[in-house]
Amino acid sequence: MRFNVVIRYIGMILLLLAAFMLLSAGISYLNNVDTAYFPLLMSSLLTLLMGCFPLIFVPRSDHISNKESYCIVVGAWIVSSIVGTFPYLMWGGEFSIINAWFESVSGFTTTGASILNNVEELPQGMQFWRMSTCWMGGIGVVMFALVILPAIGKSKMILSNVELSSMAKSNFHYRSQTVVRIVLAVYVGLTAITTLALKIAGMRWFDAVAHAMSACSTCGFSTKNLSMAFFDSPAMEIILIVAMALAGVHFGVIYATICGRPNNLFRSEITRFYFAVIAIASIAAAISLCVEKVYPSFLTSLRYAAFHVVSYISTTGLATDDCNTWTAFSIMILIFCSIVCACAGSTAGGMKMDRLVLAIKMIRNRLRSQQHPNAIFRTKVDGLPQDRDMLNSVMVFAVAYMMIIVIGTLINTMLGCDLMTGFSACVACMGNVGPGFGDVGSMDNFSMMSNGVKINLTLLMLLGRLEIFGLIQLFFIRWWR
Amino acid sequence: MTGIRKRVTIGFLSIVALLFFSGLVSLFELSHMSNDIEAILDSSRKSIEMSKNMLDAIQNNERSVTYYTVLRDSLYADSCRTSLADFDVRLRQARSNVSAEAQPRFDSLDLYTARLNETLSAILDNNAAQSTAVPFDGRRWYNTEYAPLYDRITDEITNVMGHVQSSLNPRAERLSRNAYRSVTPVFISLVVMIVILLLFYYFVMIYTVKPIIEMNRRLGDYIRYKLPFDIKAECQDEMRELKEKIESMVNNPSKMK
Numbered sequence: 001m002r003f004n005v006v007i008r009y010i011g012m013i014l015l016l017l018a019a020f021m022l023l024s025a026g027i028s029y030l031n032n033v034d035t036a037y038f039p040l041l042m043s044s045l046l047t048l049l050m051g052c053f054p055l056i057f058v059p060r061s062d063h064i065s066n067k068e069s070y071c072i073v074v075g076a077w078i079v080s081s082i083v084g085t086f087p088y089l090m091w092g093g094e095f096s097i098i099n100a101w102f103e104s105v106s107g108f109t110t111t112g113a114s115i116l117n118n119v120e121e122l123p124q125g126m127q128f129w130r131m132s133t134c135w136m137g138g139i140g141v142v143m144f145a146l147v148i149l150p151a152i153g154k155s156k157m158i159l160s161n162v163e164l165s166s167m168a169k170s171n172f173h174y175r176s177q178t179v180v181r182i183v184l185a186v187y188v189g190l191t192a193i194t195t196l197a198l199k200i201a202g203m204r205w206f207d208a209v210a211h212a213m214s215a216c217s218t219c220g221f222s223t224k225n226l227s228m229a230f231f232d233s234p235a236m237e238i239i240l241i242v243a244m245a246l247a248g249v250h251f252g253v254i255y256a257t258i259c260g261r262p263n264n265l266f267r268s269e270i271t272r273f274y275f276a277v278i279a280i281a282s283i284a285a286a287i288s289l290c291v292e293k294v295y296p297s298f299l300t301s302l303r304y305a306a307f308h309v310v311s312y313i314s315t316t317g318l319a320t321d322d323c324n325t326w327t328a329f330s331i332m333i334l335i336f337c338s339i340v341c342a343c344a345g346s347t348a349g350g351m352k353m354d355r356l357v358l359a360i361k362m363i364r365n366r367l368r369s370q371q372h373p374n375a376i377f378r379t380k381v382d383g384l385p386q387d388r389d390m391l392n393s394v395m396v397f398a399v400a401y402m403m404i405i406v407i408g409t410l411i412n413t414m415l416g417c418d419l420m421t422g423f424s425a426c427v428a429c430m431g432n433v434g435p436g437f438g439d440v441g442s443m444d445n446f447s448m449m450s451n452g453v454k455i456n457l458t459l460l461m462l463l464g465r466l467e468i469f470g471l472i473q474l475f476f477i478r479w480w481r
Numbered sequence: 482m483t484g485i486r487k488r489v490t491i492g493f494l495s496i497v498a499l500l501f502f503s504g505l506v507s508l509f510e511l512s513h514m515s516n517d518i519e520a521i522l523d524s525s526r527k528s529i530e531m532s533k534n535m536l537d538a539i540q541n542n543e544r545s546v547t548y549y550t551v552l553r554d555s556l557y558a559d560s561c562r563t564s565l566a567d568f569d570v571r572l573r574q575a576r577s578n579v580s581a582e583a584q585p586r587f588d589s590l591d592l593y594t595a596r597l598n599e600t601l602s603a604i605l606d607n608n609a610a611q612s613t614a615v616p617f618d619g620r621r622w623y624n625t626e627y628a629p630l631y632d633r634i635t636d637e638i639t640n641v642m643g644h645v646q647s648s649l650n651p652r653a654e655r656l657s658r659n660a661y662r663s664v665t666p667v668f669i670s671l672v673v674m675i676v677i678l679l680l681f682y683y684f685v686m687i688y689t690v691k692p693i694i695e696m697n698r699r700l701g702d703y704i705r706y707k708l709p710f711d712i713k714a715e716c717q718d719e720m721r722e723l724k725e726k727i728e729s730m731v732n733n734p735s736k737m738k
Contacts, residue, residue: 003683004683004684004687007680039666042506042666042670043669045502046499046669046670046673049495049498049499049673049677050673050676050677053492053495053677053680053681054680054684056488056491056492057488057492057680057684057688058684059716059717086669089665089669090662090665090666090669092662092665
């Protein structure tokens with residue numbers, strides 16, 4: 001393991017953060033040099049210095065081992081989250097050290113959980129930095145750096161393989177270089193189109209950009225305390241439903257659809273299943289809300305149910321109403337969405353729809369093989385048989401995911417949370433969704449949680465974002481040899 | 482990638498720049514905080530001073546009125562008018578010195594002052610005109626008309642002072658919070674400096690110290706046991722040149738003669 005090489009690559013990623021801090025400082029400057037200007041400028045300079053330092057000392061190395069690339073990716077996430085706290089800490093307000101760490105991790109992991117009681121108090125520059133963290137985190141800070149920074153060179157392939165979800169790679173049929181470009185092109189394109197659509201629907205430019213960044217990165221940060229309920233606009237909600245739903249689809253599939261290739265949105269089994277789940281969950285929740293008279297009509301129920309189902313399943317977390325007032329059945333639907341989440345290869349976190357499809361198929365095959373002991377059943381997705389290693393990893397991941405949620409809930413309840421709050425916060429943070437239920441509902445925030453709970457939740461966010469094993473491997477000393 | 486000298490200089494300069502930066506930030510924050518403290522103290526001093534002036538003026542007036550009601554001397558009648566005019570001036574001065582949000586607090590003070598002025602002028606003018614025709618019960622007038630207004634005015638002055646003083650509390654609280662905040666940029670700069678120092682130490686160790694130790698060991702091995710001098714060099718700097726020179730010296734000893 002060459003730590004110097006790892007440090008060099010992390011330094012390059014810090015340069016990217018410094019650039020975004022400088023951009024946010026620029027927005028602060030344009031906004032009559034608001035109170036965020038100096039904190040952002042100072043943070044940018046410090047980050048730039050930290051990023052440049054290893055580049056001066058460590059020679060370029062195109063060949064990096066698998067272990068090194070794991071360390072670069074995990075290290076980049078952790079270091080980005082630490083450096084991301086600088087502007088918050090320097091600005092002050094509600095940001096204590098733990099709060100700044102929580103907000104930063106929540107941004108980079110695209111969880112979207114916030115500790116801020118008054119988001120609107122933040123100056124525009126700081127709002128933009130907050131959105132930048134989630135936008136960079138949306139496709140992964142390392143993936144972002146791979147496209148932006150030309151100096152990374154040949155190591156692109158190894159790094160992109162580590163950064164991409166293991167489930168996502170199978171749907172890309174291109175070279176790594178192309179994969180990275182496709183992901184960024186789709187991401188930037190989707191954000192630009194959403195911004196334009198929101199602007200046309202009546203949002204201010206700044207809010208439109210911020211909400212587009214938030215929706216396309218499936219983060220869920222908003223510039224308003226009431227999230228999307230502030231705007232109360234069906235047109236904006238429809239635009240965001242489409243944006244969030246698409247951000248939850250494999251970017252390779254979106255690219256294939258645009259290019260008219262065969263593995264498109266309409267043919268991909270996973271994507272069809274994803275949209276079917278959204279449709280069924282939305283209608284079921286709407287019926288429940290309408291029957292229990294939470295909303296006056298079925299259409300109003302459908303409006304709120306569809307927005308929240310898409311918001312939760314895509315792990316975005318934007319809200320148009322307080323879901324705590326919903327029926328138990330509709331809350332259960334949202335919790336299910338928070339666990340399953342969207343497709344691999346998208347900006348969404350969570351267990352991923354691909355794993356659910358594979359798990360269902362494996363269960364079906366298991367039942368069939370009990371009925372026909374001598375028959376051999378292969379688990380296929382899009383007509384392609386899946387290898388045994390992949391299937392095993394799906395089951396291991398699912399078990400580990402549920403185990404971590406249980407352990408996280410245990411810790412939360414031990415630290416004083418009630419069961420619903422503790423459990424839903426764990427599910428929301430592990431799946432990078434953001435809002436939960438109970439005290440951390442869609443219209444609440446995480447400010448009243450104790451510092452211990454906040455630290456526990458940030459660990460869950462990182463575990464969820466790095467698909468559990470990426471982060472855990474870092475703590476196994478034997479693996480380092 | 483640059484030469485050893487340049488790298489060490491850059492490392493050193495980075496640390497110096499950070500030190501300078503954190504010093505500059507702490508200087509800026511401390512001067513900012515000092516200005517804030519000065520502003521709060523100044524506001525507090527001004528508020529105490531204006532309240533004292535107003536209280537002094539109204540007390541002078543009360544003293545003159547007391548003498549007048551007892552002695553009914555025209556000399557004290559003039560003194561009553563002068564002291565009330567003085568109070569009015571002090572009141573206007575105080576009003577002009579407070580913030581916009583404290584202005585409504587002066588409205589009731591203005592009202593009672595106007596009433597006092599009216600009552601006092603009426604009695605002074607009446608007494609001056611009628612002289613001794615109508616007996617003037619000074620004690621009764623003082624107790625029923627003047628004293629309640631005087632009490633109200635002194636109470637209002639105390640209220641105004643209390644309000645101005647308590648309006649300084651949030652500023653003081655903000656300052657106490659800012660004291661922690663103003664240390665934060667310095668603290669972050671110091672943390673970054675420690676990180677850079679550690680990195681600097683690590684890089685110097687692996688790119689300068691370690692190769693020297695390795696070359697020394699291999700050269701020792703070559704001299705003692707004639708083991709081949711073979712070191713892998715990562716950098717394109719003076720250390721590589723040194724290694725190559727030693728290699729050529731070791732591998733082609735005839736050329737060195």
